[in-house]
Amino acid sequence: MPGATEQKIIDAAVRLFASQGYDATSVQEVVKAAQVTKGALYHYFRSKDDLLFEIYRLLITAQSADMDRIIALGLPAAETVREILVSLVVSTADRVDEAAVFVRELPRLGEERMTDFRAERRRYHETFRAVIEKGQADGEFSSAVPADTVVRIAVGVVNQLPMWFRPDGEKTADRLAGEIADFVLAGLR
Amino acid sequence: MPGATEQKIIDAAVRLFASQGYDATSVQEVVKAAQVTKGALYHYFRSKDDLLFEIYRLLITAQSADMDRIIALGLPAAETVREILVSLVVSTADRVDEAAVFVRELPRLGEERMTDFRAERRRYHETFRAVIEKGQADGEFSSAVPADTVVRIAVGVVNQLPMWFRPDGEKTADRLAGEIADFVLAGLR
DNA sequence: TAGGACATACCGACCGGTCGGTAGGGTGGC
DNA sequence: GCCACCCTACCGACCGGTCGGTATGTCCTA
Numbered sequence: 001m002p003g004a005t006e007q008k009i010i011d012a013a014v015r016l017f018a019s020q021g022y023d024a025t026s027v028q029e030v031v032k033a034a035q036v037t038k039g040a041l042y043h044y045f046r047s048k049d050d051l052l053f054e055i056y057r058l059l060i061t062a063q064s065a066d067m068d069r070i071i072a073l074g075l076p077a078a079e080t081v082r083e084i085l086v087s088l089v090v091s092t093a094d095r096v097d098e099a100a101v102f103v104r105e106l107p108r109l110g111e112e113r114m115t116d117f118r119a120e121r122r123r124y125h126e127t128f129r130a131v132i133e134k135g136q137a138d139g140e141f142s143s144a145v146p147a148d149t150v151v152r153i154a155v156g157v158v159n160q161l162p163m164w165f166r167p168d169g170e171k172t173a174d175r176l177a178g179e180i181a182d183f184v185l186a187g188l189r
Numbered sequence: 190m191p192g193a194t195e196q197k198i199i200d201a202a203v204r205l206f207a208s209q210g211y212d213a214t215s216v217q218e219v220v221k222a223a224q225v226t227k228g229a230l231y232h233y234f235r236s237k238d239d240l241l242f243e244i245y246r247l248l249i250t251a252q253s254a255d256m257d258r259i260i261a262l263g264l265p266a267a268e269t270v271r272e273i274l275v276s277l278v279v280s281t282a283d284r285v286d287e288a289a290v291f292v293r294e295l296p297r298l299g300e301e302r303m304t305d306f307r308a309e310r311r312r313y314h315e316t317f318r319a320v321i322e323k324g325q326a327d328g329e330f331s332s333a334v335p336a337d338t339v340v341r342i343a344v345g346v347v348n349q350l351p352m353w354f355r356p357d358g359e360k361t362a363d364r365l366a367g368e369i370a371d372f373v374l375a376g377l378r
Numbered sequence: 379t380a381g382g383a384c385a386t387a388c389c390g391a392c393c394g395g396t397c398g399g400t401a402g403g404g405t406g407g408c
Numbered sequence: 409g410c411c412a413c414c415c416t417a418c419c420g421a422c423c424g425g426t427c428g429g430t431a432t433g434t435c436c437t438a
Contacts, residue, residue: 005417021296023212027394038395039419048394104293106352107210144375149368156349157342163295164341179338186333187376194383216428227429228385237428385434393426400419407412 006044008034013051018097018162022052022105052101052108059098060120066091067124077135078185084128085181088158093165093173100162125151132188141188154184195233197223202240207286207351211241211294241290241297248287249309255280256313266324267374273317274370275363277347282354282362289351314340321377330377343373 012034016025027048031038045051070083092099109117129151135141157180165176201223205214216237220227234240259272281288298306318340324330346369354365 019296021210021212023210024297026392028392037419039397040417042395043416043418107208108213142375145368145372149365150372152353153342153346153369153372156352157345159352160345160349163292163345163348176338179334180342183334183339183342183376186331186378187372189375189378215426217426226385229383231429232382232384380438381436382438383434383436386432387430388432389428389430391427391429393424396423397421398419401417402415403417404415405413408410 005036005040009036009041009044009051010054014055014097014101017052017055017105018100022048022101022108049108049110052105053113055098055101056109056117059095059102060117062091063088064120064124067127071127071131077131077138077140078188080131081135081188082181082185084131085154085158085184086177088154089161089177089180090173092158092161093167093176096162096165096167099159103159103162125155128154135188145187150184150188194225194229198225198230198233198240199243203244203286203290206241206244206294207289211290211297238297238299241294242302244287244290245298245306248284248291249306251280252277253309253313256316260316260320266320266327266329267377269320270324270377271370271374273320274343274347274373275366277343278350278366278369279362281347281350282356282365285351285354285356288348292348292351314344317343324377334376339373339377 009030013025013030016029016033027038027041030051031041034041041051045054066087067084070080070087073080073083075083106117107114125148129147132141132147132150136143136147165173167173198219202214202219205218205222216227216230219240220230223230230240234243255276256273259269259276262269262272264272295306296303314337318336321330321336321339325332325336354362356362
């Protein structure tokens with residue numbers, strides 16, 4: 001659990017990285033926005049990259065936990081898919097800035113961290129795909145479109161979400177999540 | 190139509206911007222990759238931003254023309270939607286690098302150009318939405334999910350495509366386009 | 379011989395990161 | 409009860425290097 005100063009730095013960094021991009025944001029801007037000094041930042045983070053990675057870590061941890069929790073419920077395929085989508089959309093909408101940074105600056109992960117991340121993402125995709133394939137095998141879903149394409153579509157929509165979803169817009173995250181889940185499930189009939 | 194030198198610069202820039210990001214790519218790297226000198230680059234482009242914008246312009250022009258051409262055919266809603274999606278997916282897959290730069294570096298457009306772009310995108314969305322709403326009104330599509338959400342989903346998928354589609358992958362662009370169109374149309378039944 | 383198409387040398391601003399130092403609170407010996 | 413000692417948290421001036429951009433010159437074609 002980060003202390004107050006650390007948290008101030010992370011919050012400011014997320015906001016700035018999301019709105020201007022990582023490279024376009026200088027360390028000076030971050031410390032100014034966080035109302036701390038450069039010394040404080042480099043006391044807590046080894047480098048600017050390190051700060052970025054800390055943002056990733058917080059998000060990845062939360063999303064994987066959500067997925068595992070839902071799978072563990074052992075619901076029928078349709079309900080599992082709905083739960084996964086709703087949780088994905090709501091948690092993404094809840095932290096648009098973190099999600100925007102995450103999607104946009106992904107290639108900045110160093111070689112090693114990138115490998116770890118890809119493995120984690122692969123696991124995520126395959127878990128999701130397995131749910132859909134199970135539903136197709138049981139006859140609950142149509143097999144017209146391959147499961148991997150459906151996963152790509154679903155994840156793609158969520159990843160793109162931070163680009164246009166606004167928390168103060170007319171559509172709440174809950175309602176949007178419901179609509180997206182409805183649409184995907186309709187496509188699977 | 191750009192001359193040979195101009196084209197070499199644009200090609201190199203697209204490749205580098207796509208793989209490393211705009212900010213992380215220096216003008217030096219671009220001129221080195223294009224095998225020209227800095228003088229040549231600044232002879233044709235007023236600034237680095239200008240070079241980026243030229244990449245946008247080429248892409249936007251092509252996509253809008255595609256959409257207009259399809260609408261003009263006056264096909265039934267389902268076929269129009271299919272044509273739009275297939276053309277979107279194929280043209281995006283055909284130029285993954287340009288599309289990747291476009292999606293990733295959008296916020297770098299200056300204030301004025303951003304306003305123009307938003308207007309163009311709004312027009313695009315509304316044209317697409319109108320097709321779907323027509324289909325819903327005629328009873329050809331279900332009205333379970335609002336047309337604007339369907340448009341968001343469809344465009345979202347395509348925008349995310351450059352992040353994972355590889356031209357040398359096992360699935361061809363045509364086949365993928367067909368699957369995506371099938372899925373979206375199934376969701377609209 | 380005028381002008382477009384480049385080449386080369388160079389500029390000032392700014393970048394991420396470092397480093398010597400300080401303020402203040404906890405702790406152990408006497 | 410007090411002081412010597414230390415440690416963490418933090419400060420901000422400063423550094424080498426790179427950045428986007430420019431000024432000026434040369435060459436080639438018409």
